[in-house]
Amino acid sequence: MATLFRWLLRLASAAIFLTVIVVALVYYLASRSLPDYDKELAVDGIGAGVEIVRDNSAVPHIFAETDADAFFGLGYAHAQDRLWQMVLMRRTVQGRLSEIFGRRTLDTDLLMRRLDLYPLAVRSVAAQDPQAMAALRAYAAGVNTRIDEINAESLGRGAPEFFLFNAPVAPWQPADSIALVKLMALQLSGQFRDEILRARTSLLLPDPDRLADILPDAPGSGTAALPEYASLFPGKTMPRYAGTPHPEGPLSPVPERGFAGASNAWAAAPSRSAGGGTLLANDPHLGFTAPSTWYLARLQLAGGGVIGGTIPGVPAVMLGRSQRLAWGITSSYLDDQDLYIEELNPDNPQEYRTPDGWKRFETRRTIVEIKDEAPVTVTLRWTDNGPVLPKSRFDLEAITPPGHVVSMSWTALSGEDSSLSGALRLMRAGSVEEALEAAPLYVAPAQMLTVIDREHIGLKLVGAMPRRDAAHQSQGRLPSPGWIEANRWQGMLPDASNPVWTDPAGGIVGNTNNKIIDRPFPLHVSYDWGDSQRVMRWTQLMQGRQVHTRDSFIEAQLDTVSPAARTLLPLIGRDLWYTGEAAPAGTPERQRQRALELLANWNGEMNEHLPEPLIYAAWLRALQERLIRDELGPLADAFDHVEPLFIERVYRNVDGAGVWCDVIRSVAVESCSDISRMALDDALVWIGEQYGTALESLRWGDAHQAMHKHTVLGDIPLLRYFVNIRQSSSGGDFTLERGRTSGRDPEPFLSVHGATYRGVYDFADPDSSVFINSTGQSGHFLSRHYDDLGTLWRRGEYIPMSLDAGLARAASIGVTQLVPSAQ
Template structure:
């Protein structure tokens, strides 16, 4: 026995030593990919010395004698800190993820090959002006300079992830930067998915009138839809198998309905500012990832300094300021996508029906390489409207009858796209007028851009708005018959006719993805909008003060009061408050009374330390589920996040919406009060199971946990604890400090979508302006700059946003100098 024990002990010791050795080796190798911010390099392709000053949070301040060299420096800095993120997005655009991840990403690659997004980017890059092309090339040269140094100097493969995956990195090209913008555009729209969801609902609901309840439409929009199957000339039975959409892969660029881009941006003119200088605040909302999708940088251009958030892979500041102008962006929710259902020719499956007869599909074959498996060849088809959608992406297969295929028309697939030129021009604009002129070149993504110069403010919707005919059979709200001529796009509306406002009388502009225009179809801009409650709270906070300061803008940007909670609780609890007999401790009746009593005195503030937000969130989630599950069945899973507009319609009985309260399979007729009470009891039981039996020990922050997830390494393995950033957060679905809940069964209240960047600019003292990322500058988990801004972000705190070189140099963690190459290639 002693001998066996000794051998077991030795085995354990050996395993421990080997494990520690493996960890040490992994750390040693990974640490070699940490860039040295305090190095000097002699490199080809630069005109003069480039100086990259990294401030205390590793934000690069890039100085050079020409704009070309400045963009070279930005490409170099992006590659140093975000190489893996950039190359992964490029692989996504190219449809080449499966080369690394195997079969699990095949469907994503199949879609991207079908869309030919990278091919579109290549053709778009080739159509740029000589000046824009030169700037794209300068940026690409900077990226490639770092790639060559990594190879020549053995700098740890450039990113630690490349120790786990093949470190084969192709040189960067101008088309790669255009592809980054195209991928962003795809991530910021969900219009195709909303179309198919609306069609599925119309096929499922017995009473078509109820469609306006579950997908509430804004005022003045068309309320009635044509019968979906009827628009295609088929019967409802042809949709016997309502196939569910493919589960979203973490690397997929497609956003489910309601999870596309969102944001807040608002500005006050000098007439509404206490110090007389205009103010601007902006915070774009995207999926929370580690690192953040954005990256801070300051560029010293010939036109002056510019500082703010950049998109790794793209040469420019997309949200920020220069000495004379500040700008923020929000998703404008333009209806920039349509699903067309194409009818196959009866005698020729290689052709489809058009208004002028049959036409052959454009076809091509593409080979998708797959790690640890044989490559697969896919046949890709396209029509006059766009590519045929493979599989069930966008949920299109669920609403496509036999003998038909679904295709996608999308503005992002156009090659006449000068969005990059618009970004480069915006950085150099010295006021609102030239900024708006530059923004007319934006094609995709469609954005609302909030502008402020030293005295005035403006807001401008940008993007190519499809011109649909007034007789379009579905108005773009559901998939349309592709063989009907009046459903075709008729070009685009002129950019100078896009919605906008310049120095309004009130001196304040605001966008929270709310409705931009009351113009009827076809000038409607969109049928679906992203917000109906944040705009109420934002308008209240901005109008409550006659004069604003930087501090009041920060207060509004980080506000955690839920206007939806304030509106809904008096409706769903009005017949439950202050009722019932005294109940014994530790009974569901007693817990219900405690919950109702506390909610009656709650002001709707979704603070992380309170339990009231948790009760409210659980109650409304369960209420939404109970109202729709009997009517929609499995389809209800796509609508599991509580929709305040839907709940309000039901409890106000708008147009008979209280019909949702009756549980159809039961013989009794349930009232809305019955469903509200049962939902509250069920929510309390769920919370007791998840968080313990004492209500006063629950905390919203513990449930509303934000996980900034590494999209490759942070998915269900031991590396989670090293690469994911976890934080308890305040806010909720409808607060200005937005934290959208997951609404799934595993972690229903987790914060998955929120501000990845915040900025507040004050033109009365521009150097006092502030900004912050959701994570940190670096994409390297071993870097202290991987998460050093995340705590500030959670607390609603900021970094200085200064263009003063002395400020950056005063706390610099390193200065990189890039000098023209002479006779030696040495460091």
């Protein structure tokens, strides 16, 4: 027995020793890719020295004698901190993910090949102006210098992920940066998903008049009545929806419905500013990832310093400020996508119907390499309207008649996309007027651009607006017959058609993705907007003060009061409050009374430390489920977020919408009060199962945790605890500090989409401006700068946004000197 014990002890010791050796080796190899911020490096491709000063938050302040050298430095800094992120995004837009991830990303690759975004980016290189081309080339040279340095000095392949997913890293090209802008356009585009859902719902609803309830228009002047979807295709057999919505595959850049972007931006003129200077606040909302989409940087250009948020892979400060101008962006919700049902020639499926007869598809074969498998060859097809999409994606099979396919028109499908030139020209602008002169260069993504100089403020929709025929059968709201001339796009509207506001009498401009204008079709901009609630709270906060300060703008950015909660609770609970006798302890009735008492004294603030937001959110979710499940069946899964306008229509019985309360499969006629009571009981049962029955001790933040998930490693057991950043957070779907919930079990209130950048700029004291990103500067999970800014972001704090070189140097954690190599 003693001998056995000794051998077991030896084996255990050997196993522990080997484990320690393996862990130490893995750590050593991974840490080799941590960048050294304090060094001197001789490089090719610069005319003079470049100095990269990292402040104490690892924000690079790049000083150079020429603009080209400054962009070289930005490319080098991006590659130091975010090379894996850059390469992954490039592979995504190229449709080459399966080369390293295998078959699980094949659907994503095939979709990207069909959209043809990377070849269009290559063609768009010729559309850039000379200054943009110089920046693109210099930036690419900076990225490639870092790649060469990694290879020459064996710096851990540049990031730990490259050890797990081994693949050569090709040199960076100017087209790669343009392609990433197109990728962002895809990530911010959701209009085609709305078309599909509208068509599916139209086919399924027993009463077609109820479509305006479940998919309501934004408040404002009415919209002309739409035809039923099936009526657009007389004589065609239309499919009926069956099954549940298909989730997108791994690493898909196409957003789920409702996640195509949301943001806030507002500006105040000197007359509305306590300091006498203009003010601007901006917080663009994107999906939470680790690292963040945004990378903070400062460049010293010939025209002065520029500082703000950049996207790794793109040589531009996309939002931020210079010494004379500040700018912010929000999603415009412009309807820049249309789907078309294309009829195939029954005698020749290689042809499709056009207004002039049958026409052959434009085709091209492409080969997708797959890790550890044989490559797949597919034939890509295009019509006059755009690329043909696979029926297996986005539930297109549910709306496509037999013998037809679906194509898509989209403004980003342009080989003359000068959007990046517009962003770079904006950086050089010195006034609101000059900034708006850059607007015609923007193609996609379409954005609301908010700009201020020291005296003026402005807001404009930038991006190409499709020219539609006034006789379009569905006004772009439903997939339409592609062979009817009136449904087809007729080019783009002139830039003068884009809405713009400058120096309004009230001294305030802003956008929360709300409806911005009410013009008749086809100059309407959009029918589907991203906000109908938050704008009410924003208006209240802006008009509640005669003058504003930097701090009042910060307060508005961090506001967590839900106008939806304040509106809906009195409606859905009006027949439940203060009715009946006290219920016995331990009964569902008593639990319901306790919940109602808490909600009766709640002001609608979605604070992470309160129980009321969780009770309210669970109640509304259960309520919408009860209202729509019997009418929509499995399609109800597609409506996984509460729509306040729908609930309000039902409980105010607008145009007979109260009929949703009656369960059509039951004999009894249920009232809306009955459904409210049953939904509250459902919510309390769910809360009890998940968080316990002590309602007063509940915390919204336990359910509403911000999940910044590593795109690739975030689902790997054990490793996910090191690479994901999970934080209790306030806010909700309808607060200015927006924390969009997942809507999916088992964690429906997990916060997955929100402000990934916040900035507030004050031209009364420019160096008092502040900004933050949602994680940190580094994409390396062993770096202390991987999540250090996330801690501040979670607490609603910011870091200084100063162009004072002395301040950056005083708090420097390292200075990188790039010097021209001796020739």
